[in-house]
Amino acid sequence: MKKLISFTVNRPLPVLLFLLVITVIMFTGIPKLRLEPSSEALMPKDSPEYLYNMRMKRIFGDSRLFMLTLIEPDNKDLFTKESFELLNELVEEVEEFRVFNLDREQKRLETVCSLASVTFFDPEEPESVNKSKNEDISDEMIDSLLMGDAEVSNEYFDVFDLEAPLPADVFIKPIRPRRDYQFENYKAITRGELENALDHASNRQLTTVLLRTGLNNANASHRFSEEEYRLIVSEFETIFLLKSAEAVKLFMNPVSGEDIVGTKNSLTPTDLIEEDEYGTRKLPETKEEFAIYKQRLFENPVFKNTIYSTDKSGEIDSLAMTIQLQVIREADTANKYLMDVITKYNGRGLKMLPVGVPVFERYIQDYMARDMKLFLPLALLVVILTFLLNFRMFRGVILPTLSVILAIIWTMGLMGHIGIPVTMVVNILPTILVAVGSSYSIHLLNQFLHDRNEIHGSRIKQNLIRSMTRISVTVLLAALTTFIGFSTLSINQVVSLKHFGIFSAIGTVFACAISFMLIPPVLSLFPGKESNKASGIQNAYLRSAIERGGRFATNHAAAVIAVSLAIAIGGIIGLTHINIESSPITQFHDDSYVVTSDSHVSRKLDGTVTFNLMIDTGKDGGVKDPEFLKNIDETAEWIVNRKNRDRFNLLASYSFADVIKRMNKAMNAEDDSFYKIPGKQSVIEDYIMLYSGEDRNSSGIPDTMERFVAPHYRVANIIIKTGTYNGRIYSTKVLLESVDNINSYMKSRKYFNGMQYTIAGQAINYAVLNRLVAWGQVVTISLTLIIIFAIIFLLFKDIRAALISLIPISFSIIVVYGTMGFLDIPLDLPKSIIAAITIGIGIDDTIHMLKTIRTQMAEGMPLRNAILASYGEAGMAIVYTSIALILGFSVLMLSQFKVIFYFGWLVAMNMTATTIAALFILPAAAYLFKVNFGLEKKEKTAPDTNLQATILTKNKAIQRG
């Protein structure tokens, strides 16, 4: 270590240049960072639940792509001409994303551009982007099949075979690449001019664009600057590309939504509100027309709580719509845009409440971005203030701050270069690095200030090297233990915790290395002047208070230990009450939009989150078997029976049986008695053939049925909806119990014997995370404690020292987790890293204290005096670094997320507990158990007269205060 410090002190400029180069390289990685709000990013990629869900998504669609919106009247009657006109506007705007009209969109885009003299170049082969070569079957094979030389042999993707390779994601692509628009000849135009040039539908789109670009308050005479118009054109281009990929796959709504209508001769999907010959919707206007419209809704039982919801008297009091996106790479962008379109219609007589996984993820992403912007500057400010308080000198502030900033740039930049996504847990990494990284600089600078007058002799560099080397072991040890604490998280199965563990450990190494590469070279270049001021940390009151506490701890060691033990026992009792929770809803504050809307919409529409029960009939066409359909119908009904509703929040279920029942009723003059599965398979096959629903993706299954049945009609899917029920959230614990319950039912139902089935989905992902969090917690804590014990033992060669070193961290973990149990604060993903942080950071105080006591004892001081003497040297540093840590972590309490608020609060509480334990419980235990740090033999065998004199001197000094 000395060699390294010598190098940095003797060659400061090359070292600083090296730091600069690495920082620039790492900085280029930061723009590559990507916020990832999905639960999938957290899942271990080899867990069966994850694998089943991935397979299920390929066949039945991704629940992440579903957005549900409750439509309520805003102090008005919902069934008025005005409300439906507004609703129709919204539906038409969304419909443009479902059915792409190239001519219309091209004209719209060209108008926006030509009006302001914006030019562009079209790619040479516009449609080649979207063309995906159908390589499933060769021309030779087609010939063989046509000539009868070969039989059709379709390969079946076995969703239940987890070893089978997953089919690649088939992303629907836009019809052309993104254009590069040229603004050289830009001619500024006003909003009014733009509006006049666009037709009604284009103006509708323009209002959304202006809302998204923050230009919605511009009046008609507002002349767009080039920068503003670039934003507008960019948005129009994005919308064009999304529409060209027909981003919306399914759009169930009360206006253009389809019902199955049967006549004597046909069975067709028909719009709930018909269009005239010019394509204009004939919206209901009179009471009578609305009555007919409502009757139409009532005729399809599936519409209840999907298209409409009723009050207690059975009257429709709200409507609803569901949007399902295509599998497109830009799904997040499309979701955001569509959410903006929907919410744009708020406050105009209608109240829109979008919910679902896309809404969760949108909020998570927005909140993460806001947190990121808030945490870092605030944490830095807090730490700067701590530095200022600590050192009261310019370098004392600038150097540690700079070293922390560099550590963050290096760590986050590295993540960006490697492509590690920023999840909610990873998002707090910069704040943690600020808190953790600052302590190494504090130690180095504190030592420099301590030795300042000594350094400013004739051989400045040599003295600086000596001073820095002296503190290096403490710093390295602190970094090592923190590194170990964080590293143990990397064995976690939850991917984001693993990432957090790896990169917080790397960040710790960076912070430590940067401190050594920055502070000694700068001090070598600018050593400053000698000072008559007291060096290092000074605060007489604080010092006096700590020392008084120390005396109390040693004078009443047994009592201190007894009280601590009692508190710990209380903590253990609380710990047994702790709940593990991974439900996304618990991440948000109770008064947030996500929680309040989810609760309300869940009540009105029977849940907001789905998962799936997938059943393999074992044969092609098996789903069309009436017996099978009757069985899945009964199963779907059982799932949402009163008991399951009350116990497990299972609120709604849908299956292919519902589609067939609806068809049967439609084909039998809407007679309610025919809302059942027909007895003959041939009738079911006829219905399917007759139902000429769109198959826009050429899957072989009509788009509206794809959620329920797989190609070949072999595998069926029951969609199960859950959500907040009677004020009780769909906790992951309840979800796991409901999965067990459904599995037991399936086992007990003889018909399904021999059939494969599984339960998976987004909601199940959350539940699985619970198990992983619990497992990770136990392993992380055990492993870290064992490693820390080993390190301390190696350091002091004393088993008692190693044992008592675990007291402060164990004490604080028990107290904090016990508090969580008593206050019903659940253990979740972010909180599961608290233990590792506590051990990794908290052990620094313990080591610092024990090492100082040992040093005093090595100089010949008796244990009690050594303990008391240590307060002056180590106690103050411990208090100051702890203050920096506590305040740094407290910044997290300003988070938009409830879980991060509690995380910040609990870590701050943990740091406080660790500090108190290190300062008072640890010395009390050391004194009570007569820990001598392996120095006993030496003291007994080698009494030294000089040493005796030192003890006397130090004792007198201590007695003087």
Place this chain on the structure above:
Amino acid sequence: MKTANRILISIAAIATLTVSPLISQESADAIMKKNDGIPSGQSFKREMTLLVIKQGVTEKKEFTGFSKKQGRSRRSLMQFTHPTEMGFLVWDNPGEESQQWIKLSGGRVRRIASTDKGKPWMNSHFYNDDVSEKYIEDYKYELIGGESVNGTPCYKIRSVKKGTGATYSKTEVYIGKEDYLTYRVDYFEGGRHVKTLTLTRYENILNIPTARMLTMERADGKGKSVLYIKSIRYNISIDDRELTREALAK
């Protein structure tokens, strides 16, 4: 117009004509008139295979087709023999909307609603509308260029249906410059190219140019349907009663 609009009905009823070389000056209407004038036979019976390929799943269907022309009207019947026993009946008259019926496997006959003309025919990439006769006077044509299709120089003609209720916003038809046969049709919905029909393996049967293979492929490459004529007999005697709803229901 004997282009894709005759996919199933007048599939190969196209005569070989010796064409004058004055092609460069011809108008779109003249070209289409020559295309329309190619004989297609008064009646025919054929055995056909339909392959439907959708995202890796291939379905093979076999059927027998009968068709008879009376003046400018045409009636056609397709009876599926494998794997289903469904059937399809089409009645086309000039100036009227095509009438279509489907026989379900249970034997019931249902009429195809006019709103379903743009829906898939027998779960394939052809639409119900594609299997009906098209009349030249119902469309506006515009010559928009020339292009080769599999080495055959062709006129490229844009065709747009007059009035309302078109299944496609437009089609682009490739007519051979030498023989006036249809080689390819691009279909557009809302201005976007959605499907392409290619007619290949032309043979002269009783001097009627017959494309034995018709391939309808999605423009995005995600699936196609192939129709293949295994055998065909032109100008045979077909009783009118064989082309009725009753015959379909048999």
